Amino acid sequence: MWIDILKSISDRTRLRILNLLFLKELNVNEIIEVLANTQSNISKHLKILKSIGLIRERKEGTWRFYSISSSIDSKVKDFLKEVFEEKDFKEDIAKLKIISEKRNFITKKFFSSNESCALGKFYSLENLLISFSFLIPSGYKILDAGCGEGKLLKLLVKNRHISLYGIDLYRDFVDISIFSEDELKFIKFYKEDITKTHFDDNFFDIVFMNMVLHHIEEPKLAIKEVARLIKKGGKVLIIDFYKHSDEFMREKYGDFWLGFDLDYIKSILPYSLLISDYYLLENKEGLPYNFIIHIEKK
Numbered sequence: 001m002w003i004d005i006l007k008s009i010s011d012r013t014r015l016r017i018l019n020l021l022f023l024k025e026l027n028v029n030e031i032i033e034v035l036a037n038t039q040s041n042i043s044k045h046l047k048i049l050k051s052i053g054l055i056r057e058r059k060e061g062t063w064r065f066y067s068i069s070s071s072i073d074s075k076v077k078d079f080l081k082e083v084f085e086e087k088d089f090k091e092d093i094a095k096l097k098i099i100s101e102k103r104n105f106i107t108k109k110f111f112s113s114n115e116s117c118a119l120g121k122f123y124s125l126e127n128l129l130i131s132f133s134f135l136i137p138s139g140y141k142i143l144d145a146g147c148g149e150g151k152l153l154k155l156l157v158k159n160r161h162i163s164l165y166g167i168d169l170y171r172d173f174v175d176i177s178i179f180s181e182d183e184l185k186f187i188k189f190y191k192e193d194i195t196k197t198h199f200d201d202n203f204f205d206i207v208f209m210n211m212v213l214h215h216i217e218e219p220k221l222a223i224k225e226v227a228r229l230i231k232k233g234g235k236v237l238i239i240d241f242y243k244h245s246d247e248f249m250r251e252k253y254g255d256f257w258l259g260f261d262l263d264y265i266k267s268i269l270p271y272s273l274l275i276s277d278y279y280l281l282e283n284k285e286g287l288p289y290n291f292i293i294h295i296e297k298k
């Protein structure tokens, strides 16, 4: 091993490459730039260093990155560091600094441009929600009351450590086609009225009701049932329209209620449910505001 290493560092270019890679993982072009050498020369030297296990290569797309091999013996590392100190490759290190600054500049330019404001175009909000589902503690039982097509359950089911339940009275009902066969093993669906369900008392850890309450003739009965279903310390999240005056929504969407204000919600809460948080949120253009209420069972 030592003979190969000594042979390899007898060449000044290879020694300079090693010195750079000890400081930072670099791609071929960056090494060429610092050493002001040709591509074929640098590639030849990298091949030699790789063949004796001093460096390793990482491919990313069409680019190749090089770094010091993690399996190098600590004695070899110490020896090489001493050689680098003796040779004092100050100029190379200064150029390397410029390269790092260049890299950071490109990143900084991106994040301070409008392009970065559109970051959402590189991922979906659904994926962001899915990632939050993994914060739900294992073993939790979760009810989506008035689940409609089942879109929320479709996101939550990526977390296979929770038990999911969906109930809906009218729709026939969930859009089964959005679920894979495997996902359907982790969700139980029932065609039921949220004001009178078959579940045992204190069954759920969390109940969601997204845009359901304004469709229910007597919201108080639904809330009373939720209070029965939720465990002590369990959470209820209600998202709905804030009180509005768009009468057409009754006919167009079959809404019983033109939203609710906080006083009304408070007036229908049984003694066992306490509001922990309340937020009013803007909605999509042209739609009434939404509110989110976070309720806890004491």
Ligand SMILES: C[S@@+](CC[C@H](N)C(=O)[O-])C[C@H]1O[C@@H](n2cnc3c(N)ncnc32)[C@H](O)[C@@H]1O
Binding pocket: 145, 146, 147, 148, 149, 150, 151, 152, 167, 168, 169, 170, 171, 192, 193, 194, 195, 209, 210, 211, 212, 215, 216
């Ligand atoms: C606007 S949709 C919302 C669906 C779903 N929560 C979502 O976020 O996509 C309202 C749903 O509530 C259901 N629903 C209305 N009254 C109900 C009741 N008493 N019990 C259970 N579900 C009900 C409707 O069938 C409908 O699917």
